[in-house]
Amino acid sequence: MTTPYVALVHSPIDVARLQQRVSNDDVGAITLFIGTVRNLNDGRAVTGIDYEAYDAMALRELEAVASEIVAKMPDVRLAIEHRLGTLVVGEISVAIAAGHARRAIALDASCEAIEAIKRRAPIWKREHYADGDWCWVDPTKSSGNVQPKITEELAIVTAALAATMST
């Protein structure tokens, strides 16, 4: 069993380096998932995103996500980095590399990892818009993904009601 590599980083993610970490002579398939900052969300022109984390817990959750995948898919090699701080459009916020002898497992591992990270890791993003406004993104809002900034109270209450306790 290969120990997964996970990290929170404050400088640009080097995808080739993650790819190398999961490369090996017994690996027949490598998948890379790369999340990038895009210029449009929920119909608004985005200029950049600040990523903030509860660092100690986020690292622990990333480690747990990776360990659980390795436990379920023995011999999968995993390398995950999530970036924090201020990113502009086009920059990489998260990258997940998975390597295995079989492609189905490498593909599954990277899918499961990104879904679990989005669900479990205590990381937040504040989107900045072309008009100078900003929002903390709230994926629990079915309306579209974006929670208006904290000063707009009505929407906050709606989001609050939608938030449920996780176990």
Add this chain to the structure above:
Amino acid sequence: MTTPYVALVHSPIDVARLQQRVSNDDVGAITLFIGTVRNLNDGRAVTGIDYEAYDAMALRELEAVASEIVAKMPDVRLAIEHRLGTLVVGEISVAIAAGHARRAIALDASCEAIEAIKRRAPIWKREHYADGDWCWVDPTKSSGNVQPKITEELAIVTAALAATMST
């Protein structure tokens, strides 16, 4: 709709370059699928693989695979390279990059592309083993993926019966 890029190449595949081809300001997720030559197949120690193609038709099938995915998933960006010639263990035989605003589509596109390429592209591989033997790989054989080399007639007949006409 973005025109997909596909190519058959005879030199090492530059994954970063494929990633760049599908990057764009409106892309929020990029997936890369990378196939590599591994050192073990069906229990035999592999030293390398010769890839051979019916070039004109293989290129046409790669283009068709990519076009069909773009037709089904509008706005997906695709870049695909398949390498031909002699590769040693660890080298990249195929790389598929997919970019989209949404991660689910980028992930689906790369999965669909590799499955379709393996099913449709007239490309073959001859595995070379540590003991000096070699085989043309036959994925239609349920027994394990490898078709013994052409001089072993019995197994060839078995493979022949398994092969069916594709439409």
Add this chain to the structure above:
Amino acid sequence: MSASPGSVNVLLFASYADAFGSRQVSAPIGAPCSVFELVEALRTLPGGARLPERPLVAVNRSWSTADAQISVGDEVAVIPPVAGG
């Protein structure tokens, strides 16, 4: 991190830090108490009305439930909807 008697120290992030105007607050309740009781106490503070009734809470860097107990010295965080990736 230990709480002073009669209060539990709570870490805040993102929109909740904005709501309280701080990245850390003292909840007016003594440990031991339940997560639910802690949240009730937080909601009496200035800005606390912006917390949902049942926000995500982590105790000692693990996801917790409303009925979980908080002990003296636990690291407690109230967590806005996560949006990593």
Add this chain to the structure above:
Amino acid sequence: MSASPGSVNVLLFASYADAFGSRQVSAPIGAPCSVFELVEALRTLPGGARLPERPLVAVNRSWSTADAQISVGDEVAVIPPVAGG
């Protein structure tokens, strides 16, 4: 690529090229004929017994079926099980 009268030129690859000892053979049959008839003709050649009864066949670089017709001038290829990726 045009066939001479009474024969169809066929491209071969990988294990089938090994079977016939060549990357191209003339099938002893004249076009027009069906794909099935072409394969039958190929199987009478030295090495032809190593072809399956219903191999994959491409006509003009597209996958074909056993009942498809081959015309004079078509590019015909008999295709071993594919193994790309």
